[in-house]
Amino acid sequence: MTNSFDKAKLANALSSHTLKSATRFQYGTAGFRMEASLLDPVMFAVGLLAVLRSKYHKGKTIGVMVTASHNPEKDNGVKLVEPLGEMLVQSWEGYATELANATSSADAITSALESIIAKEKIDLSQPARVVVARDTRPSGKALVASLVDGVQCLGGEIKDFGLFTTPQLHYVVRCINTAGTEDAYGEPTEEAYYEKLAAAFKKITAGYPRLSPLLIDGANGIGAPAMEKLGKYLGDSFAYQLVNNDVVSSGKLNHESGADFVKIKQTKPLGMDLKYGQRACSLDGDADRIVFYFTEEDGTFRLLDGDKIATLAADFIMDLAKQANILVQREDGSKTPLHIGLVQTAYANGSSTAYVKDTLQVPVVFTPTGVKHLHHAAEEFDVGVYFEANGHGTVLFSPAAIKAFKTSVGATPAAEKAIDALRALTELINQAVGDALSDMLLVEATLTYQQKSFAKWNSDYTDLPSRQEKVKVANRANFVPIKADTELSHPIGLQEKINEQVAKFSKGRCFVRPSGTEDIVRVYAEAATREETDRLCYLVCGLVFDGYGGVGTRPTTFLP
Numbered sequence: 001m002t003n004s005f006d007k008a009k010l011a012n013a014l015s016s017h018t019l020k021s022a023t024r025f026q027y028g029t030a031g032f033r034m035e036a037s038l039l040d041p042v043m044f045a046v047g048l049l050a051v052l053r054s055k056y057h058k059g060k061t062i063g064v065m066v067t068a069s070h071n072p073e074k075d076n077g078v079k080l081v082e083p084l085g086e087m088l089v090q091s092w093e094g095y096a097t098e099l100a101n102a103t104s105s106a107d108a109i110t111s112a113l114e115s116i117i118a119k120e121k122i123d124l125s126q127p128a129r130v131v132v133a134r135d136t137r138p139s140g141k142a143l144v145a146s147l148v149d150g151v152q153c154l155g156g157e158i159k160d161f162g163l164f165t166t167p168q169l170h171y172v173v174r175c176i177n178t179a180g181t182e183d184a185y186g187e188p189t190e191e192a193y194y195e196k197l198a199a200a201f202k203k204i205t206a207g208y209p210r211l212s213p214l215l216i217d218g219a220n221g222i223g224a225p226a227m228e229k230l231g232k233y234l235g236d237s238f239a240y241q242l243v244n245n246d247v248v249s250s251g252k253l254n255h256e257s258g259a260d261f262v263k264i265k266q267t268k269p270l271g272m273d274l275k276y277g278q279r280a281c282s283l284d285g286d287a288d289r290i291v292f293y294f295t296e297e298d299g300t301f302r303l304l305d306g307d308k309i310a311t312l313a314a315d316f317i318m319d320l321a322k323q324a325n326i327l328v329q330r331e332d333g334s335k336t337p338l339h340i341g342l343v344q345t346a347y348a349n350g351s352s353t354a355y356v357k358d359t360l361q362v363p364v365v366f367t368p369t370g371v372k373h374l375h376h377a378a379e380e381f382d383v384g385v386y387f388e389a390n391g392h393g394t395v396l397f398s399p400a401a402i403k404a405f406k407t408s409v410g411a412t413p414a415a416e417k418a419i420d421a422l423r424a425l426t427e428l429i430n431q432a433v434g435d436a437l438s439d440m441l442l443v444e445a446t447l448t449y450q451q452k453s454f455a456k457w458n459s460d461y462t463d464l465p466s467r468q469e470k471v472k473v474a475n476r477a478n479f480v481p482i483k484a485d486t487e488l489s490h491p492i493g494l495q496e497k498i499n500e501q502v503a504k505f506s507k508g509r510c511f512v513r514p515s516g517t518e519d520i521v522r523v524y525a526e527a528a529t530r531e532e533t534d535r536l537c538y539l540v541c542g543l544v545f546d547g548y549g550g551v552g553t554r555p556t557t558f559l560p
């Protein structure tokens with residue numbers, strides 16, 4: 001067991017990355033995220049922490065993704081990925097915060113490192129392996145170089161995969177760490193990723209007429225070139241047209257485009273000519289979110305968001321399992337039907353929750369915002385379907401479910417076909433993390449198998465009108481969410497005032513929570529009509545702004 005490191009080497013390496021401003025860093029919902037120009041010391045600290053995390057896991061490979069997802073191009077961010085491709089374990093998020101803030105001096109960083117090594121009993125003689133990738137942001141390359149300095153100064157090995165989508169980085173991390181085991185996830189290369197998805201998609205859709213071409217908005221980010229490459233592997237099995245695929249011009253990334261823009265503004269992206277009868281989708285800046293949409297004949301915009309993707313997927317898998325008569329082996333020796341569950345957050349549309357419970361008759365679990373919470377809850381089911389309304393999510397299959405699919409024999413040709421489709425779905429759906437390209441193919445495979453149009457899919461249930469707004473406040477840390485983000489415990493008194501407003505509206509629901517990725521609080525409202533929804537949202541934004549530290553312009557611009 002070794003617990004000492006070369007302090008002079010650390011001090012020397014830090015001297016090129018010392019924190020010079022008074023910025024306080026915090027590892028939040030999606031890692032560190034802020035203006036790219038502030039991130040250099042953070043990257044160095046993350047390099048150090050990745051080495052410790054790898055040594056803690058006895059040399060397993062740790063992933064680092066450099067991205068700020070749907071945020072503007074000037075921002076960037078970084079998050080750590082665990083050996084099986086999950087997000088960094090929560091108990092280490094505090095260490096990330098401590099180390100990043102300790103980059104102001106050699107003494108501070110040395111003692112922060114020593115304290116983590118002691119607390120976690122890390123044996124520094126273990127090897128350390130780190131892989132890194134980045135999205136198309138211009139700031140990414142230099143930030144990766146700072147990370148490399150951090151990794152190397154503690155003697156870690158680093159492999160740079162260059163430009164990747166976030167889910168591709170998670171995929172390779174899982175592949176590397178499962179190689180040669182019975183859970184082997186695939187070859188850790190970009191090509192193998194495309195090959196795996198394309199082969200599974202072709203298996204499910206074989207023999208069915210192809211759907212009309214899908215318009216894909218690449219948000220002028222990494223999803224665009226990735227889609228072009230995936231398209232080559234899909235060949236004739238999938239027809240699409242890519243727009244917003246300019247990753248060269250500056251300022252275009254996520255600009256009035258991408259999944260977040262489309263979801264929040266409930267309108268098509270810039271750069272897309274969406275005609276009646278066409279089907280479209282938008283990826284976000286790092287291609288881990290996707291939403292679908294179309295327009296009615298009268299031009300009305302219809303959004304098929306994460307809630308609709310979740311219900312489509314749950315319904316499809318339940319149907320296949322029924323046709324295949326899948327029974328899962330339990331630990332007590334019994335065999336019982338597949339236990340399927342759906343995980344949502346407070347941002348899920350109320351109609352979707354009612355549809356899942358009442359029509360699909362599938363249990364729903366609510367977690368706080370942020371996919372790490374949803375992912376965890378989904379692991380409790382044989383098939384755990386989790387999606388945030390914003391289009392970030394996936395479907396997890398338990399080892400027992402995968403075993404049941406592998407060993408089941410269909411009693412009829414139809415049952416055999418359903419089993420084949422279930423097996424292919426376990427290959428098609430990214431098991432590590434929400435993945436826009438994988439989710440896109442999941443939706444398209446489902447719709448192809450069911451020969452279902454977007455309009456038919458949309459008619460499963462009707463969304464209640466909803467609105468999400470941002471309010472800038474002096475200190476968002478004053479807002480403390482409880483009950484899976486549906487209420488606030490602080491500031492004292494605000495929740496009662498929100499409740500008073502909500503009570504005035506038919507089917508009214510409204511909650512306020514601080515964002516973990518932006519310096520704002522979010523206000524979400526739902527009610528029976530568009531007018532009431534907008535009014536409720538406006539009233540609560542006003543409450544927050546006027547009484548609880550609003551700064552800048554009072555948010556009234558969306559008043560009808």
Ligand code: NG1
Binds near residue numbers: 347388514516522
């Ligand atoms: P914050 O900024 O904490 O609301 C946003 C999303 C989350 C999650 C993270 C990570 C909403 C309302 N919030 O978090 O769901 O996706 O970004 O990207 O969509």
Ligand code: ZN
Binds near residue numbers: 069285287288
């Ligand atoms: Zn994203």
